[in-house]
Amino acid sequence: MNTIVVGQLQRQFQDYIVSLYQQGYLDNQFTELRKLQDEGSPDFVAEVVSLFFDDCAKVINDMSTSLERPDHVDFKQVDSGVHQLKGSSSSVGARRVKNVCIAFKECCDVQNREGCLRCLQQVDYEYKMLKTKLQDLFNLEQQILQAGGTIPQVSMN
Amino acid sequence: MGMETESQFHVLAVDDSLFDRKMIERLLQKSSCQVTTVDSGSKALEFLGLRVDDEDPNVLSTSPHIHQEVEINLIITDYCMPGMTGYDLLKKVKESAAFKSIPVVIMSSENVPARISRCLEEGAEEFFLKPVKLADLTKLKPHMMKTKLKKESEKSAKEEESEVSKPEIEEEEAVIEILPLHQELESEQLETIVSSSNKRKAMEEVISTDRSRPKYNDITTSV
Numbered sequence: 170m171n172t173i174v175v176g177q178l179q180r181q182f183q184d185y186i187v188s189l190y191q192q193g194y195l196d197n198q199f200t201e202l203r204k205l206q207d208e209g210s211p212d213f214v215a216e217v218v219s220l221f222f223d224d225c226a227k228v229i230n231d232m233s234t235s236l237e238r239p240d241h242v243d244f245k246q247v248d249s250g251v252h253q254l255k256g257s258s259s260s261v262g263a264r265r266v267k268n269v270c271i272a273f274k275e276c277c278d279v280q281n282r283e284g285c286l287r288c289l290q291q292v293d294y295e296y297k298m299l300k301t302k303l304q305d306l307f308n309l310e311q312q313i314l315q316a317g318g319t320i321p322q323v324s325m326n
Numbered sequence: 327m328g329m330e331t332e333s334q335f336h337v338l339a340v341d342d343s344l345f346d347r348k349m350i351e352r353l354l355q356k357s358s359c360q361v362t363t364v365d366s367g368s369k370a371l372e373f374l375g376l377r378v379d380d381e382d383p384n385v386l387s388t389s390p391h392i393h394q395e396v397e398i399n400l401i402i403t404d405y406c407m408p409g410m411t412g413y414d415l416l417k418k419v420k421e422s423a424a425f426k427s428i429p430v431v432i433m434s435s436e437n438v439p440a441r442i443s444r445c446l447e448e449g450a451e452e453f454f455l456k457p458v459k460l461a462d463l464t465k466l467k468p469h470m471m472k473t474k475l476k477k478e479s480e481k482s483a484k485e486e487e488s489e490v491s492k493p494e495i496e497e498e499e500a501v502i503e504i505l506p507l508h509q510e511l512e513s514e515q516l517e518t519i520v521s522s523s524n525k526r527k528a529m530e531e532v533i534s535t536d537r538s539r540p541k542y543n544d545i546t547t548s549v
Contacts, residue, residue: 201459205352213352220345256435257345260457 170317179321182309189306190325194299199262200325215307221261225296228254229289236285247285248277254292265295335470336360336396340370340403340415341433350402350433350458357463362396367403367410371418374398374425398428399470402454405434405441413445420449427476429469433458 189195206213232250235243255270269292276284310320337359339350347363354361364370373396401419403412410418412432420426432445435456442453451469454462 198457201457204460205356207356210352210355217345217348217352220348224345252435253343256343256456259435260346260349 175318
């Protein structure tokens, strides 16, 4: 094991994850999620996050259909989708996605179709952005493991 | 793993969301519990061995075909589910002679004080706001211990008559259930009282803004 390389990778990982918290992509709940990963469930975070992104894609698609026709919007369906995304983003620690969902719900409550469409676009953007960021993070993890190192536990206070 | 489950607590987790089921399952496993997950209240009742009458869903009977082999130490359920809500499930469990002693915990992503107090009044031990954290699950141990001790004391009552400790345990159990405040506080009872004040605390925590939550979280009361 090349300890210098491992050290560098670990520092890179640490800096990257800290930046994700600082830029508001992630919140404390992501830390909670990482606590649930161990030798018995080494891919837990990746699995849950992947489930979350799949959910996002599907729910956004369904909501898009519901919002399509200006004269025929199924706000009930949209509300249900927002509720689902708000819940799962909250559980994963996807802070920006969650915040868009909060605004989204408000638009839905007053049946503001334009507002909903804007939020829909935003939530789509945010989840995809987070997806790329987390992919980079997981890649770094893999590099550390392949170099024989361990993934640092990062606590944000 | 092994067939021996007596040393572990077995929790039945109920949630219609696959995502949430995966989360609660991992949380419980990490807390050293055995977990069974189901996606609806009716499946939960089936698992317990309560047969839901197809004609009248309000009629519950213990299925003559299912011998209840699995001992469940706690039921944790989502509140918002299609069909049977977590509250409905709670009611059915508490109305059943066979299962009313099983502690029930409700989870919800929404902070609605009226909902919370309704559940607690109906007999829920705790009400957890989602996302549930590992630290929340430590509150469950005292509730699960109660049923385990009760079952074990009932078992030894059947097997032997000569144990001295046995009547003490049964007396403690009676005290916990009926007059926890009027007896000498021993650790078991302390735990019960602590957990009831935790219940109140959970309500207070739920109402006030948690410092770790971002400022525009809509956790402040919504009616």
